[in-house]
Amino acid sequence: MKKYEKMYHELRKKYSDEEIVDSMLIPADLTKKEQAELAEEMREIRMKSLRETTEDQQILSDVMRLRFQIENYLKKESFSPQKTFGQYLKEYIRIVKKSRHEIAEDLSIHYTKLSRIINDKEEPNVELSYRLEKHSGKLIAAELWWKLVIKKQTYLISQDVETRKVEYLKVKNQIRA
Amino acid sequence: MKLIIQETNEEFEAEIIEVNDNDFLAIKKSGQFSFNWNEEKQYEVFKIVKENEENPEIHGLISLIDISNEMRIHISLIENSNDNKGENKKVDRVAGCLLAFAAGLAFEKGYEGFTSLVPKTKLIGLYVNKYGFSQYGRQLAIEKNDAIQLIQKYL
Numbered sequence: 001m002k003k004y005e006k007m008y009h010e011l012r013k014k015y016s017d018e019e020i021v022d023s024m025l026i027p028a029d030l031t032k033k034e035q036a037e038l039a040e041e042m043r044e045i046r047m048k049s050l051r052e053t054t055e056d057q058q059i060l061s062d063v064m065r066l067r068f069q070i071e072n073y074l075k076k077e078s079f080s081p082q083k084t085f086g087q088y089l090k091e092y093i094r095i096v097k098k099s100r101h102e103i104a105e106d107l108s109i110h111y112t113k114l115s116r117i118i119n120d121k122e123e124p125n126v127e128l129s130y131r132l133e134k135h136s137g138k139l140i141a142a143e144l145w146w147k148l149v150i151k152k153q154t155y156l157i158s159q160d161v162e163t164r165k166v167e168y169l170k171v172k173n174q175i176r177a
Numbered sequence: 178m179k180l181i182i183q184e185t186n187e188e189f190e191a192e193i194i195e196v197n198d199n200d201f202l203a204i205k206k207s208g209q210f211s212f213n214w215n216e217e218k219q220y221e222v223f224k225i226v227k228e229n230e231e232n233p234e235i236h237g238l239i240s241l242i243d244i245s246n247e248m249r250i251h252i253s254l255i256e257n258s259n260d261n262k263g264e265n266k267k268v269d270r271v272a273g274c275l276l277a278f279a280a281g282l283a284f285e286k287g288y289e290g291f292t293s294l295v296p297k298t299k300l301i302g303l304y305v306n307k308y309g310f311s312q313y314g315r316q317l318a319i320e321k322n323d324a325i326q327l328i329q330k331y332l
Contacts, residue, residue, distance in 0.1 A: 038295060
């Protein structure tokens with residue numbers, strides 16, 4: 001009996017097919033020839049799928065790509081001035097193929113304010129995160145947008161020696177730590 | 178992503194991390210997995226664990242092949258730990274999260290979420306119904322909107 005077939009029969013003594021599918025992928029036992037045939041078949045399926053991708057599907061795919069880029073940045077990298085809320089918003093607008101005027105209209109935000117946010121001249125409010133969540137078809141959650149603001153602010157606080165000094169002077173009766 | 182403790186229905190945050198050499202030793206020693214995961218070392222192997230925990234228990238594993246010239250991710254193997262198999266499993270949603278992770282990687286790389294696998298023929302219909310894969314002869318694939326649905330459900 002073939003390798004995975006044998007394993008399947010062993011597993012079937014304990015689990016139903018549904019339980020197996022719920023907990024593992026048992027691959028098909030394939031000869032080298034079958035592997036090559038299926039690989040060629042899948043290559044053709046993939047090329048056909050690429051040819052048939054519509055503009056709307058491409059936009060959705062790119063929005064998903066942006067979502068995972070933001071997630072990875074938030075999780076794995078330290079703050080970068082090139083990866084702010086404004087910069088990701090700029091990329092989002094490019095992906096959805098809209099002008100800044102159109103996006104400002106879509107998000108009910110003044111064009112000048114939008115431009116200032118994109119150029120990191122002004123910080124967004126949490127309301128804009130909710131609006132972007134809705135605009136992205138909920139593919140990029142408000143929390144994700146907002147975490148970009150938090151990441152930047154956290155970095156700025158950690159670097160702000162001057163304000164820290166000024167504010168320290170206003171404190172009385174500090175506890176002894 | 179969230180996993181669920183089946184007994185209490187309690188949710189906890191999980192993360193998927195690449196497996197290192199020490200993990201491979203631990204996987205073999207644990208007796209929790211039926212496949213020989215050392216054979217998957219040639220591919221990218223990931224584990225799903227509780228987030229932010231030191232030496233966390235491995236709830237499941239997935240091995241992936243990046244076929245970049247076809248812009249697709251191929252899933253070689255998936256397996257939940259023995260504790261998470263069957264009706265008495267401790268933790269639910271493990272395999273779904275691992276599949277959605279593969280589709281997510283396929284979006285991240287600009288592959289439109291295209292993710293393929295070749296399961297045992299008898300089980301094909303169940304993968305189609307449970308996870309939204311499309312059947313192409315003996316093979317399965319998920320992409321675009323279906324891949325987004327899978328990700329929105331599990332990640």
